[in-house]
Amino acid sequence: MGATSSNQQQGTLIRFEGIGKTFGRVRALIDIDFAFMRGECIGIAGHNGAGKSTLMAVLAGVYAPTQGRIEVEGQPAPRYDARAARDAGVRCVFQELSLCANLTVAENMTIVHPQLRGRGWRARATALMREKLDEIFPGNGLKCNELVSDLTLTQQQMVEIARGFTVTDTPVRLVILDEPTSSLDAHTADQLLAFVRHAAQRGITCVLITHMLGEIERVADRVMVMRDGGIVGVLPRDASSRTAIIQAMGQQLEADRTPAAVRGHDVRSDERAFRWNVGAHKRTSIEASRGEIVGFAGLAGQGQTEALLAIHEAATRHGAARVKVAFVAGDRGRDGVFPVWSIAQNLDMRWLLGGAKPRHGLVDRSAARALVEAWRTRIGIRGAPMNAGILSLSGGNQQKVLFARALASDATLILMDDPTRGVDVGTKRDIYRLVHDEAEKGRTFIWYTTENEELSHCDRTYVFRSAAVTRVLAADECTEEALLAASFEEQAA
Template identity: 30%
Template sequence: MANVLRMLGIHKRFGPVKALGGVDFELEAGEIHALLGVNGAGKSTLIKILSGVYTHDEGTIEIDGQPVELGSPRAAILAGVATVQQHPELVPDCTGVENIFLGHEGRKPGLFARIDRTAMRAAAQKLLQRFPIEIDLEARVGEMPAVDREIVAILHALRNENTRILILDEPTSTLTEREKASLFQLMRSLRAAGIAIIYITHRLEEVFEIADRFTVFRGGRNVATLTSQEATERGISIPELLLDEKAGDLFPERDGKADGDVLLEAKGLGRSGLFSGVDFELRRGEILGIFGLVGSGVDELSKTLFGAIRPDEGTMQVKGKAVRFRGPHDALKAGIFLVPGDRRTEGLAMTQDVVFNTTVAHLGRASRLGGLLKFGRNRLDTEALARDVGLQPFELDRPVSAFSGGNQQKIVIAKGLFRDSDIYIFVEPTVGVDIGARAKLYTLIRELSRRAGVIVMSSDCDEVHGLADRVMALYKGRPVETGGWNASRDQLLSAGIMGARAA
């Protein structure tokens, strides 16, 4: 097929740092092309050049065989390039139709300018006829499931009829398997319509499911472009391409059966309409894994254990003492720390720097008598934790909004380590984190469990099964029998996605 995009010899530097060193990248019309690379490999820089956020230092860009200068996001849109960010900025109180045409609503003629809602609805229906997908665009975006919000963001990007290239940045990071199937259905429709898709993902299994080709970035260069079939036939390991080394075992070795004291116990814990009947014990020296898809009640359970949601049934004990938390402040006093799954809204102050976000978790440790901050000490502590989690780039004065999603996740985990608690709850701990950094974070969590009790809650079955000493599953708010604490990966997966009890 003909190339819709050619990027040749692209260089980009940020001061002394070489982000891209002579990258070549080609995209065919009507293909889904996965872009892979660990955090800092250069893929985000390439995409920002293509979307007009950055200008390249050297090289050429051609769209449909014609040289183009993409000096601004507007220039990129006019050239037919549209981008859907990992966290689309939508207006939750507006409908899907209103979000699609936000800023391009059209006006009815007359003395008083009014939005032409009839024309907007008609244009939205034309989009759905062109790219068939089931979605209620009259619903408010804030009430939509995650996949529908992603679809609205894509339709917003496609409202311009000249769009030829669509960039999707980690679109499945918060989707269930069923929601992912709906998104992939839309992507296939776009491909059939001749739209080329650049698909950025850290979920390597999705490459073989949806992508026609994939390109691996490492150290600011394109190191391989292959089809999935070529990779399989030649026995090429994508993780080894990403890391330039043998991938090895992603998960650290387990220490054996934990025999520490019981730190946290739940009996019949529930909250009406969210989850019910949850029983478990957490001991010092172990990782308890809880697997559940989005909507299973896992997130609500984590917030209940942290005091943000009050249970209406069951009991909790911390170190043998019955507790009823009035809020997170009580949970913190009891020695519980939550690393939330939604880092942007619940885990980080996005406009503040790394030092602030790390030390705000424990102001008692971060300040002297009278409330004066220990600026020097706090910076040294943050530097040590940033090294532990592998923060890149190592710029502690940078606002966290300027870091990639994976590095933002590292900062949230550093914040938890600064707190020095007895009980840690990690929700989706490696969302948006590349495979190399993921292994390091798993090792940190394992080391943490040697002095504390750790709960890992995740919609990634492999993560739960590979990391935890004991496992359980939630399905539609109810615990499901997994065949004992030593459940196999398949038993855990079946329990979490179908509610099927182990044989």
């Protein structure tokens, strides 16, 4: 008997009937009918702004539905809030991490597990976190007495996930994972997906929201496809191919841009190449020619982001041959968006950085509006008017704003720290097209990505380990096997 049939016999854990959610005049959810079965893995797919995160916030009790009813284990739940969700065994790993940076890993456990108090609470919290981290991410090397602010984004994601699956008093029955692999490398993501399948087999319902459709194919028993706040299809496991999901999302199936290995990218090698020495003791030499797309790869946390920051510093250092450079941050919450500013202000910052041409000594607001509107249309920023706060957008749309900000500048060097985190498949294709088009105009891109398939768009790839480069792979050498081998190699002599 298949996994789904077995789970259906076990019964429904939580049922949504006619669930709707509005924010003012915005209808975020429309007539959601869905049953979350015990012990199954449910994949949720849809474009940015489709309502996925809002639906999960209702499931976690963060938002009360505007209409509809919720049942828990067959019983009506007239007051379904965060406490009721927790009592039902619901846990959530949100897309935007909720860790407190000034606390240690162990201390962050008490935020969602208030039962960890009294004498010996720290030792118990440490033991619980250590056990769960080792179960989900073997060989992680994390220490529970470290401050969260000292961890990489990947390590923070691992802590958040482990905390969500940890049991203190109420058993964990359903875990929501909202873009859980967006900042994990391929190896660590594989560990998580294997654990998710194992957890479902043990009776824990896992809800996986991700734009990585291959991950949904691998682990989901059913796939809920959302568009414009509603469910447009529920696909069983044997019909949830990447092609079927994309078609249900309403995306056009277009061939991806020809990879660099075949494309014969017109790198301007006759022009003087950029060159930097970065990494531990400046042992790593990075080169990039004008019009070239250079990839950074390897396991997460091996010095790729630090290399990008070192390049940015070298390119902008006072007294050096300065290069106009733009940076697309990977951790948008900490390093990317200005949370109290509008979407438009976050996108066009030339007035702040001195790059805009003033009119009569003042900012040319009409030119700024035209630029913002042009990039809103070009990159498909949706979900709120451009004068709304940046935090009113979904995480994926916030990432689009950061990408548009970089390309709207006059920078000749674009540094990208995993820029497609939380971005839907259609937008990814648009971003790839924009990168190629801008490279052909002479812009240089240095692109760190945790998605190995994206490296096919790069002319060369530097593979990092322990803050040094182990191999440099040409476009036609950049296979999954070669990347994995290089990721575990020591630095090349």
